[in-house]
Amino acid sequence: MPSPMPSDAEALSPEEISRSAKRKRVALACDNCRERKVRCNGTKPLCGPCGKRGEDPANCKYTVIANSAKRVSEQEYIASLQSQVIQLQQTVSDLRERPGTSSDSYGGFDASNSPGAGSSIVVSGSRGDDGPMPTTNEQTLITEHHSFPPPLDASGQPGGPSPISAMGATNSIQVEPVMSRGNEFYGQSSVLSLLREVPRSNRQQAGPSTPARSNGQQPNTPGRSSSSSRLGINSMLQSQYALPPREVADELLRFYFSHMHILYPLIHSVGFRSRYESLWTGTGYQDLPPNDGPDIGLGGARCPRPVFFCALNATFALGCEFSDFTPDEKEAACAVFYGRMKDLLHIELLDNGSIAHVQALLLAVHYLLCTQYPTRCYNIMGLACRMAVGLGLHSNKFSERSSFTETELRRRVWYGCLQMEMTVSMTLGRPPSMRIVNDVPLPSPIDDAHLPLRENLTHLPEQPSAVNLFTVENIKLAKILAIILDQIYHPVSTEPSFRNSPTPQTSHQDLNTVMHLDASLEDFKSTLPDVLRWDRAVETPPEISAVLKRQSYILQARYLHLKILLFRPSFSWFCASTRSELQRRENIDLSNGSSSRPKETDLTMSLLVPCAVACVNATCELVGSIERSTNERVTGAWWFRLFYLMTSGTILILAECMQLSKQHFNQATLDAAWVSCLGNLDQMGNYHSQARGYTQSLKLLRERALSTYGTASDQSRQSRSASQRRGTEDTSDNHYLPHTQSRGQVGEANDDFPEKGFDVGWMEDYVDEFGVTPLLENWETGIETIMMPSNVAGDFGNGYSMPSFM
Structure with a gap:
């Protein structure tokens, strides 16, 4: 059989086809071809003439008349296409990074319908046992990609999940990198500011942070969802x-x-x-x-x-x-x-x-x-x-x-x-x-x-x-x-020169404010309705008994936390003063045995100590209240409990450090509160993933703080013993008369001020005379150097260095 005749196209060679093809006209030539006045084939991103000359694709640009209707329309269309491409790329990235979803279903949620990342949710308008879904009459498949965000990298990309929760807590050991993330500010009342006060050594400041979660995710962080279409369709289909x-x-x-x-x-x-x-x-x-x-x-x-x-x-x-x-x-x-x-x-x-x-x-x-x-x-x-x-x-x-x-x-x-x-x-x-x-x-x-x-209602119910x-x-x-x-x-009336003064100053107005706030809290407690009081048992209807008990525990926790918040600045000042005094003793010149008086006087310390004790007592009560409510299963929001426990745990660590120099607090109460605090955190971690890791962080923080503070205390005692031995040799020359102890005096072994006994007997006379307990009159003065804002880093006066926790 004879072979078929080739067609015209098959008979022509590629060169002949190229020569016979009519040159195409392009709507726009690139800038280089227009300048050289050569024919441009309009190929993007690099046209033919520019490619022959070896031009960079970035230099092959096309410029059109700006602000024309055609130009604007084209740009809008291109922008929409780019947006869709970015959205699809993000979806693919999310699907690759998300962990495998569990095949178990819960409470009617099918694993294929929700709630994992990249899940497909079927919205049906057909009537079922529970009635129709609020959508169209026909079944519509809507795919939404709600994936968990990737963990925050070291650079702290903006817009991503923060290592700090919205309650101001974190389980990262390193505080400084966390607090310096971006331009975020975390001030004095935050937990981060309190965590920075825990003593640490210089080596620990640059120490490694706690290991990240094994799955590489931030716990309980809301997922990123792809932006839904804004097209003019039935909104209920979205x-x-x-x-x-x-x-x-x-x-x-x-x-x-x-x-x-x-x-x-x-x-x-x-x-x-x-x-x-x-x-x-x-x-x-x-x-x-x-x-x-x-x-x-x-x-x-x-x-x-x-x-x-x-x-x-x-x-x-x-x-x-x-x-x-x-x-x-x-x-x-x-x-x-x-x-x-x-x-x-x-x-x-x-x-x-x-x-x-x-x-x-x-x-x-x-x-x-x-x-x-x-x-x-x-x-x-x-x-x-x-x-x-x-x-x-x-x-x-x-x-x-x-x-x-x-x-x-x-x-x-x-x-x-x-x-x-x-x-x-x-x-x-x-x-x-x-x-x-x-x-x-x-x-x-x-x-x-x-x-x-x-x-309309014209009158209230009788009850x-x-x-x-x-x-x-x-x-x-x-x-x-x-x-x-x-x-x-945040007192707005305080002048900068007054706030930055290193010497504690007093103000009758500040003293009245603190006394008034303390009295207001006590009035609040005494005037509570009987059904909400936590210090007495009241018969309540069975159907609302659990609700009222839950509300009572929540009010108690918030009342105690306000007590802590009220006395926390003075507690911080007390800890910083004690730490500063120990470091001052380390620097005493053993050759002459002399040193300047500490910045805080006996009067200042006598005001700080009772306020610090009140802060620690309220902390121990708060931990006990949380433990009781947990055992009775009438707790409030877990994120508030986590906030209270982190605050309490940090204060207990600081109080434990102060115990190394002098027993200011009841040690048995501190130990019981510490065990209860860790137990509550462990129990919360079983039900809430975000609460995991805080127990280990607090344990590590306590170990480092006690190690650092204990070393400073030992060095201070050794230095003081050497000074006392030299002083004994010169007793006949200096005619030193020992200070006579009075009522309430701590004694010769006082670690705060070895030169004199710590006389607090005048406080009892003050109470007998005026009927009130003297409180620190100005909390803010001097505290700026103890609880620095989060965007400021550095050491504090008298050698007191803030820790870098969490």
Whole structure:
């Protein structure tokens, strides 16, 4: 069979095809070809002529007419393509870095549907046993990538999880690198500032940090989610509006109301639950007329859909933290809910604030407190405060033209902002941006069922809700905390020259403030309602007995922590003074046996010692209270317990160091509190991954601190013994008369001031005469050199070097 004739294209050689092809015209030539006036083939990134000349691809540029409609349209299209490429690359990277998800399901969560990274969530509109999902009528597959962020590298990339939690704690041994991360500031009231006071040697300052977690992850950090599409499709198809299975959602919401709402009733529970129930019906989230009932914020008629779902995901995330899921399951579920919540916190939605916006921001702050994002928590809290002021929540004039329900909700939200602002400012050591406004009355201790959503209420119930009494008392403690932060830790009226003075100065105004605050705390304790008192047993209804007991323990813990916070500056000064005195003795010239008097006089130390003892006693009581509440299973939020235990553990370490020079504290009480503190931390680590590692860090810190301080004490004693032997030889020449001991005198073995006995007998006369105990009049003076801001590093006066812990 004859072979077929070749076609025209097959008969031509490549060279002939190239010559016969018509030269293509290009719309734009590169800058080099235009300058040389040669034909450009428009190839990118390197055209043909530039390639023949060996030009760098970076020099082959194309310049078009700027600001033309075509140019703008092309750039927008290119930018959208680049954004999609970056998003896909990030998704691939997240999927490669995420750990293997557990195949076990929990509480109705299927491993294939949630909550791990890169999971696919099926949102179905078909009716099931629990009603339809709030989406379309057809099944829609929505894939969302909520993966755990990679661990923070040594460079501390901005935007990633911080080694410091939002409660201001860390389990890293090295404090200086942690506190110098970025431009973040952690001031005097933070745990980090307290941790820096633990003694350390110069070798330990550059010592290795604690090993990282084996899985290379920051514990319990919210996941990063890919930004959802902003295309003009049904918004309910977006992943942020997906819901977990009904059984799981109900359980998480129950945990939120039983653990968080009883402490911070920021939302109208009846209205919020009603809106939540509507999500599982055929109608879904329906937009209601704006004038349909009072403005209750979340769950009300004026609440935008994205804001409600943002708050709902926040409640789910908070509910996970109190659930009985395993630590890994909690991390995975919280990562999904946090990712959805974060995606719904759009800046454009905050242009016109509302009560619902403030409530959603406060719920987000509550969750962020248990994460490794302190700056994000701090900034969102500031946004909530500004929005609250912009809505006039700080003014009582609104109540004249609003319903009773609206007035109560506005007061709850305002004081919710006050409480959280003071809490976040305290934990991070930053000045609060809010000030106490006495124009706003406290909210009434009334249950949400008595705040009607339809008809107006003209009178209060005869008996207040016992559960809601906690809210009023908790606000009172927040006001005291605000005064402590304002007057003791961040006094704006103190002049720089006064604050930087190395000599302790006194002020009657400061003394009155401290005495007034101490009296305010005692008044608070004595005027508590009987059902919330922790020092007496009161019969309560069985259905609310556990709730009231939980609230009582939480109030006790916060009361004791305010005591610690009140006396902590003087305790720090006392520790620094004792340490400084030991180092001063090390430098005594043995040849002449003389030294200058210490900076702190007998009078100063007599004021510092009782305040330091009060601080340590409150610490031991706080640890005991946490242990009892844990045994009775009526604890509060675990991140507050972790904060209290880290504060207590550091103070116990410092107190233990002081015991090496003189027994100022009850050693048996210190030992019992230390064992209890470590035991509580170990138990928390079994249920919350973020609490792991703190026990080992505290043990290592205590070992190093005692080693460092014990060496200094031994050297000081040896130096003092040599001086005393020389002094004995010259007794006949100097006619030295020993100081006569008086009532309350410590004695000859006093380690604070060997030249004279430490006479504290005058304090008893002072109490007999005036009926009060003398307190340190000015806490701030001199403390700047003990509790330096986090962005300042260095050593302190008299050779006292701050430790580099955690």
